[in-house]
Amino acid sequence: MIRFDGIFWRFKHPRSDNFPIRSTVWRQERSGLQFWGSRWLQKGQQRVRCPRCQLPGGDCGLRISDVREEDGGRYACKFQSGGQMITRWLVLRVIKVSFYPVAPVAGVHVSINCSVSPRPQGATVEWRLNNGSFAPSSGGSPPTPRWSLQEKASVRLAGEWMCVVASGGAQGRASAPLTVRGIVHPSRDATKVYAAVGSGATLPCIFSRGSTPAKPTWQKLQAGSLWSPASFSSSPPASQPAWDHSARLKETALEDEGTYRCGGVVEGRSLSRKVQLVVATIERSVTRKKTLTLTCQLTDTSEVTRYRWVRVTHDASGERRAESVQEGKSLRVSDVSRGDAGEWACRFFGARGLLGNITQGIGPPLDHASGSAGVSPSTAVALGVSALLLLLLLLLARMYKNHQRRKRIFQYTTLESILHARSKERKARDPSRAIKGT
Template sequence: MLVECLVFGLISWSMTEGRHEVQQVFAESNSKVVLPCVCNASSPAITWKRNQGTVWRQEKSGMQFWGYKWLQRGAQRVRCPHPQLDRGDCSLHINDVREDDGGMFVCSFNSGGQSETRLVMLRVITVSFSSVSPVAGMKVSMRCDVSPQPVGASVQWGLNNSTFVSTSGENPKAAQWTVEETASVSLTGKWTCVVAHQGLEGRASADLTVKGILHPSRDDVVMYAAVGRAATLPCVFSPGLSPSETSWHKPSGPLPPSFSSSSPASKPAWDQSARLGNVSFEDEGIYRCAGVVGGQSLSRRMQLVVAKVGRSVSWRKTVALTCQLTDTSEVARYQWVHVTFDPSGTPLVEPIQEGKTLYMTNGNDEGVGDWVCRFYSKEGLLGNVTHRIIPQNGPLTESTSPFNNTSMALSLSVLLVLLVLIVGQLYRHQQWRTQIFHFSALETILHARSNERDKGQKCQEKK
């Protein structure tokens, strides 16, 4: 067998060194490929071989034969379509290319009474991973194999149709057939290995899924919330995971009173998002969610930026509404929008002006409605916060923000206490006056009796 292989190698070498050239073809594993061969249409006897083994053969009678490897369970993985044979095209079509299909193929046919051959080198490219579904934090390697591997070839890696840049910030070196990285959600997607050799290029791809925290997809994601509104802090693991030892933490201090991390029964186990029921300006800051999956500790850090509308009135009775954020590092511009409603309840939106602060005259009914401050980054809208002004007789009145309601409730409580004290004081005063009147009447009676007694004594002395 070894001698036969050596003889076939020498024949192939002599053909290559002579008037025959080897045509190189790249194919991705599990794909379809066509090995080219132009033949004589008047000579239907054709043979395709690989390493001396017959792949496919057609005799002059038109009978076709397949090699054992290429015809399994009645499935024909190789064929030369009849229509193309009639046009002098003897190209071999291979379905479901496998890694061990790579090698030298020889196409033989008769032309003018002489035997002609064509040499085609098939190189099969395969992308594989050390684990197709690693958990974030684990080591994972991506490997590119070419069968047979060409000498002096270069390889370039791509991820999701872009050139891959490793987590260290460097591109993999040329001819780096294996890339090792720390698994993270950012590595999820289609990995492509591009092989270049002698001016030709071939590629193969495979999908990698990294399990972990999908949303947010990275640390230090900034989220925006408005004062008085509810907000969600996302912490969503890969579907199917059941993280243990889940927790939420705010490094700068205790979690807000309205914070809730309990998951309702309707939420899947992999959704560990938290909720703020009533956001206050002091709730801003860094939040961190964590959990353990497969012995691997996973966490995600996010920043909450809180927005509110501040109000001030100048001595000229000019009202200033200012859009205030706890962090403005990402904000490039502000826009104020006036929203009113027609009698049918349809909102009417009218952009007013650009800028962080909006000025209006106090007492002007044209200011009634919702004033929405939108804040934008260079890429687009970040968020918005709404301030409502309701109509009343007199100056414009602020909307019902949680803080205004609290102040009003406190004021009413103080007035109620004062009213109770005043009523109590009046009652005590009334009781005191009643007692005074009672003792005055008694004194009058006693004084009258004393006068009668004195008159009686004087009458007796005269007698």
């Protein structure tokens, strides 16, 4: 065990190879008195200390807090024991990740830099983004390691950047978060939103937090003009943040399907994102054997990989329970009875999981649930014959009524003729009476 009479740390900047070490970091004498260099003291707070420094034990490791880029360089630990001066050298390499501009707007070029002070000879660098490897867009094939990257800012570049430096079997790393201002949700164009007919739908358009876009607009890419149906609302409510300009449909219809585009201006740059609304509906058909067929239809099935039909029931407490029935786009229900009545849901899935669902209710019995399509052929024939007989009866009653009416008219005409004839006879017998009468 070495007994120290005194120990001190000194620092040599990597750019001062031709100059002697003059910067004292920390020193402690045998008496216990400590001294700090001026650059390591700020407002009475020491950035360096030896938390376990015991001169008799020989443990005097130096601890630096709030490490800075300029702290990188060579450090010398000197201690004196029995009149002999012993020196030990150490190198501190400080790795730093930086961006310029610090918070770029989507569409501008951003510089991503990794600096090492001092940089070792023959060192290699590897870039990682959100714990995954990153290949520069302008790199070679295979990409060559670079200390500085030039990329066009986009949402895909946002996240935690890490620079991994390797040299001589040793490895060091540093990381920093990059914020890209613009439309963060949806993160890519042609994002699909699924909605059932009759339900509400939200088309997302969320800018980065703190960004208030100028001239926010929504456009349906159909006729190339601004389009706003009666149920379409793009004005955010008062409780919604200024950077959230999502649009809402109160009640989705089939004609609402299509591609929409939201946009806005952030710091003079026009930003936009496309959102596709996919509308789902259920088609019903009934065969002569009273078999009900439900078919799940979507206006775009490019992302759909499978369908699952689920029957939704309610227990005594009113809690909903879903029971998986079968896989497939269509569901056939034979001999629909009161036991089969209720809610049937079609769930559709894609590579990223559940995309959406649509529910269809079936009421008992089948003929009430499906309207005229549920009437059997025999019932239809009976109803038709009954209607025809009723029509014939009404026609016969009408004919009889007209016949009786004509008979009454003929009787009154004959009586009038007899009276007229008698009047003529009186005039012929007594002409003077006829003249008086006139």
